Amino acid sequence: MSSDKISIFWFRRDLRFEDNTALYYALKDKHPVLPLFIFDRNILDDLDNTKDARVTFIYDTVKAMHNQLAEKRVSMLVNYGKPKEVYQELIKKYNIAAVYTNRDYEPYAKERDETIEKLLAEHDIEFNTFKDQVIFEKDEILSNSGDFYKVFTPYKKAWLEKFKKTELNTLSSALSFENWHKTKANSMLSLQDMNFERSDIEIPKNEIDDQLIKKYEEARDYPAREGTSRLGVHLRFGTISIRKLVEEILKVSDTFLSELIWREFYMQILHHNPQVVDKAFKPKYDKISWRNNEDEFQRWCEGKTGYPIVDAGMRELNTIGYMHNRVRMITASFLTKHLLIDWRWGEAYFASKLLDYELANNNGGWQWAAGSGVDAQPYFRIFNPYSQTDKFDKDREYIKKWVPEVDTDDYPEPMVDHKEARERALKVYKKAVSNS
Template sequence: MSNQNIAVFWFRRDLRFDDNAGLFHALQGDLPVLPLFIFDRNILDKLEDKNDARVMFLHDTLTAMHQRLEDKDTSLLVKYGKPEEVWEEVLRNYSVRAVYTNHDYEPYAKERDEAINQLLTKQDIPFRTFKDQVIFEKDEILTGGGDFYKVFTPYKRSWLDKLEDGMLESYTSGLSFNSWCQTKSLPMPSLEDMGFERSDIEIPANRINESLIEDYGENRDYPAKDATSRLGIHLRHGTLSIRKLVWEARELNETFLNELIWREFYMQVLFHNPQVVDTAFKPKYDNIPWRNSEDDFQRWCEGKTGYPIVDAGMRQLNKIGYMHNRVRMIVASFLTKHLLIDWRWGEAYFAKKLLDYELANNNGGWQWAAGSGTDAQPYFRVFNPYSQTEKFDKNEEYIKEWIPEYGTDDYPEPMVNHKEARERAIETYKEALN
């Protein structure tokens, strides 16, 4: 038990020391700051793969942060457990007088934070939270009528109109260690302690490639090219500042900036409509009589549909935890339209596999493909995998990279006929929606 009065900064989706809003404010206070991270069992216990690369990435990141602090005679408190139980333990062992953190907007996170806020309030401990993972949040971008935007283009216009240079300035908390709580080295749970092991999947570099961003609009739709930033995992967990990335994107490439605005568009949709986690944004789309064939779904998951661009994408996802953005749209359309399988099945599979998984974007993208989301493609638009291949992988470089048996007798025949599947999908949707 420490009798020293302290403040706690609770790391979550903001795993960096520099340009961290909540940490900046904590270090500006009068109390020494003890940093805390919780490996949340409410999340980790649901993960089926015990070599999940995302857990490894978090552990490696925290290990590096832990070492950096220990080099300065302070430490990072890392716990494994359920947040309320961990906080009860922290409050027993430390004289906490204030808690700082950054906002989180997902439904579970909001419930978790409300429970912790109530726990802290009972002990008269202020819970101070700040905006950090987005440029605009909650109700900061609204229509003239005071509602959230349901269409991207006017949202983007409003977002750009409101953007000011000052919003992108860095929170220069630095590592002024005089403000940190001086503690001896604190033990950190290992991956094995939490029931996990290391993954063979490689984590993309946390580096802004300026030349790639400059050519992003020209090259981003071609999956055989190494032309996407792969920064999604770093934005998801805050190892990269959104302010820094938006500043670079604004200077370098409008198309890349648009993708960052799409991220915030879907986050505000989820914030205002938490029900979209389980139901269609457009309720009538929940009337679609999905076929939901387990066998068809398994072939889609394994990349054995007989549609090469679809199979290449699924095999890329299964192998490296990533799928090219153009191909994500193709495989999602194929699942929901060609196979008439519920978008929630595909969303859950992506959530299990994607390194850059983020609830708002994943949900928004799948509902877009299914036609059920905000600003979604119309239900009668069914991507043609063959024409998409002709446009974006004409020489089949991407396909051949991920399907070694392509062009041999070992590669399966198409599991459905495109024309027939398209007509079936349109008719099924039409009957359900009218």
Template sequence: MEKVSIFWFRRDLRLEDNTGLYYAYSQEKNVLPLFIFDQNILEKLEEKHDARVGFIHAQIKNLSDQLKEFGSAIMVKYGRPLEIYKDLMSNYDIQNVYTNRDYEPYAKERDAELKNLLKENKIQLLDFKDQVIFEKEEIVNGSGEFYKVFTPYSRVWLDKFNKSSIQLLLLDKKKNNFFKSDPIPIPTLEEMGFEKSDIEIPPLEIDKPLIKKYDALRNFPAQKGTSRLGIHLRFGTISVRKLALEAVQLNSTFLNELIWREFYMMILYHNPKVVDRAFKPQYDQIPWRNSEEDFTKWCEGKTGYPIVDAGMRELNSTGYMHNRVRMIVASFLTKHLLIDWRWGEAYFAKKLLDFELSSNNGGWQWAAGTGTDAQPYFRVFNPESQTEKFDKELKYIKKWVPEYGTTDYPKPMVDHKFARERAIETYKKALNT
């Protein structure tokens, strides 16, 4: 059997500045690039034209083309990772397996099982930090505990970042340590039970002029004021180090958003129960109304609150929603309608191109007041004043809710003053029992 070392691509679909790949390529001969379309994840997706699966598939083809320059190819499998590795071990003499760390509960469990399987066969699983700048216990407080409040976390993060000499890791093309192979057939979307989506994926580009003005423009949904790099960070088609090094030169507010991303990722890593429980346990006492009829109106963008409806229709149509509007629609669902934040979180998880478990969970728990460093429960966004501040000329609303202002547009499903008072009373009562 041929000796190989495997580099397992996951949320790092690039050759440039890929930590685990760099070390595999530098330290091993015959590095076999591998990607697994994980059935454990894919079979949970409800929509068979999920644009994210199509995006991954396109990126894999892109990697395959890049690897041709090295006389190599990427091996792409569809199935359950443990079974696939058992099969690979019967066909190759595997020396080591390299990969980059993932902090989500399923990934941690999967990797622990794989580590045990490989160890039984005297193979090492070598994993590396790649999708964040700082991880695990790299940023802790004076007592050695993880930070639960963003501001002190960000202060330490920035101080550590400024003292670090972060360099991008580039493959030395003079020495080619990839496994030599002709292109290997890639399973089609259809073979995996998926279809091509019509949803457009934002291009991978760091728009420096836009990022320079990010702090001034980011709150106005009618303007092109956000980077739209979320999906590229999520699947690692861009290196977070590359983006952070650009951001530190361009705009501190943009860099701050990258720090929020890592803050939520480490909250999830240290405290995985937040996946389905409130970070503040007492908030699990809230008696949510959970009206299916109200939830459907929210999902379809038919609440009678135009900024909310515009956001939901933008999401349903494009797989994207402006960040300011995400806060407004999340506050509306949890406070105005008293519907469990987990319902909204699950809907976003199904629809968002840039869905990231930790950020989605953190954002929803922030809006609901249940999370770490969240907005207080008595703060209830007023959709009308948010519109006045951030879409005064109604450009965003008119784009997504063309019938606004006509008799075809529904009346508000709930009165703001009534809903606000009901939410505050419900929260207060639940928290004081």
């Protein structure tokens, strides 16, 4: 073990040097900072797709950061393993005074961090965590009674009131600091070392388009338009600072800010209600008699339902790892209401495909569609795919892009009649809710 004390900065969902809270404070401390990233086997080993685009994106981002640090004679440790085992080895090799990292709020992340904090404490090593991926976290937005908000509108009002009294302080780039642990740069892992292959799915650029954001409110519901920012993947992995993004959008769009507040609303719901990962927020909805027909689920996954707007969304998802927000609602409603397939099936499928997948948002969105979640649409509100198409894809541009055979004999008939499916759903939902 080296005799010189160091600190470790642990990169997770904050893959940037700009305005990185915990990294900034680590570098201001007295001990040189050794940067670390762990490709977590607890997560990666559960992925079915060896060409997962998210893994490729993380890998390319970490590699670029590794190379930037190498220019400063700083070695970024990049490990593939289970975090506890990685830290057990680091403790043997280095004289670690403290570990710095930014907080993560998902159940696995909290359990992981509790394990690491306990391990470090056994060796008298500090574990310092900071807020970074949100403006307000955990218990910072509470009602007058001290409870968490279960309805979005009052939460948003309280969020905005607190925000008025809050200064957004963006922090200096970590690359401007010299307090790094200088050593010979180590070699970088390859994707093959982790049993992954390179995905050819293109990741949207990390750019804030002011003109797009200005037109966000009028364009966001139309899937054929370039009306959404596609920044979700960058928020997910922290390649963009939430503070920088909010600073920019405050100048141009209240509607876009509202979407970011929804993100934090669902995060605080997950924090206070970790059971929603696999249970309905409203327990009575766990009594729904789902049909869960596997063949019908497969047709939904493949975009072969006979409902063009649904099929277009699913094919978009399967092809580029993204689905337009309006279409996410339509496809989720179709699965849970038209087919009476458990929202957990759909949520898991989206989780496996979405580049911008975040547990809180995905779970909140699916439970909203199913009627089982916090501030959800009433169960009797069932999207009509045809009227949604007429309203938001009138000229069928989006549909024709993703379902080119839509007007030919090759396109299947609707797998279920809308009116019959709606009546069936109302009957099944009403029975579950009224018997509770």
